[in-house]
Amino acid sequence: MTLQNQHILIGITGGIAAYKICELIRMFKKSGADVKVIVTPNALNFVTKLTLQNLSQNDVYEGEFTPKNWKPEHISLADWADIMLIAPATANTIGKIVQGIADNLLTSVACAFSKKMIIAPAMNCNMWQNVAVQNNLNILEGRGVEILPPDNGFLACGYIGKGRLCSLEKICSAVDEALNYQQILKGKKVVITSGGTIEDIDPVRYISNYSSGKMGLSLAKTAYDMGAEVVLVTTKDVEAPYKVTKVKSALDMQNAVNNEYDGSDIIIMAAAVADYRVKNYSEQKMKKGGNENLTLELVKNPDILAELCKKRQAPLPNPLPQGARENKIIVGFCAESENLIENAKEKISKKGCDFLIANDISRKDIGFGSDNNEVTIFDKNGGINKLEKASKQVIARKILEYITNE
Ligand code: PMT
Secondary structure, eight states, rough: OOOTTTEEEEEOOOOEEGGHHHHHHHHHHHOOOOOEEOOOGGGGTTTTTHHHHHHTTTTTEEEEESSSSSSSHHHHHHHHHHHEEEEEHHHHHHHHHTTTOOOSSHHHHHHHHSSSSEEEEOOOOHHHHHHHHHHHHHHHHHOEEEEEEOOEEEEETTTTEEOOOOHHHHHHHHHHHHHHHHHHTTTEEEEESSSSSOOOEETTTEOOOOOHHHHHHHHHHHHHHHTTEEEEEESSSSSSSSSEEEEOOHHHHHHHHHHHTTTTTTTOSSSSSOEESSSOSSSSSSOOOOOOOOOOOEOOOOHHHHHHHHHHHHOOSOOOOTTSSSSEEEEEEEEEOHHHHHHHHHHHHHHHHHEEEETTTTTTTSSSOOSSSEEEETTTTSSSSEEEEEEEEHHHHHHHHHHHTT
């Protein structure tokens, strides 16, 4: 592990495992990191400021109203850090972070922090199993926070169960991996689409599909962890530390993606875009009348992906507009229920993208709505690479590593 010149901000909350963080600080220091420590008032019941100060070779931060420079402490610490680790994290602090409560220096920094955050909880096993605690952790995970679950074993409260802080080695390697991982797409802007578009028929009815947006969301989260500036254009409600543009129809989606086109390095179209929309939207709820049958006339939606690829082929303006990027990678997805390989090969050449990720949407255990996927990556030069069934998070990581050649 080498963490040379990396800025690690450790938040210690009021749990007995706080004493273990003294050793953790030494481990980070030995591997070259610059470490600063914030303590909650309760943490100081378990460790002293003097110990933490000696080990980190930095001031230890506790109060918000004694800043060491002109900037408010919670902002300067958030700006300084490359990563924030909260260990041990109590149920109380986890709950506050979820709610955006900023009532001490640690929770204020967490509220202001927009980079990678890792949380290592430690608490009594019954507290760990509490539904509110588990829900809070799920919410944080959904926002891109990495949770290092506690281990099983003897607990300081006398119980045996899940609740003791995970091993220091595990924390170190998670921090090391996150910091290295953050470099892969640093400086790159990645635009991702997700969810099924919604094509209104009248004020109460619409045409859509079963896309849950999970595949696109996993790609966005992973690209963010890899250090990219991420824009997620989605039909779903998403809370995230990166830019999210909520859209409804295919036309809205096209508009939003086009707005991001110039400045993007990678565009991934994981959304299930409706091929057609109704020709005449009815401003009023459509009435049954005496009709036994109803015919809706549909018109073709633009093919967003194909048009992006066409746009890329056009000569670039000289000089390039400010912030515009050359050499874009454009990736499509391909939802097939039969003849996956033949259809995907045809689609990649028709659309003109660099990669096409094909998945079989006739299977219930992958594709639409599932937490898992199994995909085959086709590249424009004829290369084919199958990714075996795994969680969408793992598939997202493998896709991003593959298309960026990592
Ligand atoms: O959202 P989940 O529940 O997690 O499910 C994930 C998924 C199955 C939706 C996803 O993995 C997927 O396959 N997305 C693409 C679905 C799709 O629209 O496939 P397609 O074969 O119809 O389209 C091919 C490509 O062209 C896609 O990148 C699509 O975004 C794009 N397209 C399609 C039509 C259109 N009018 N404009 C487009 O840009």
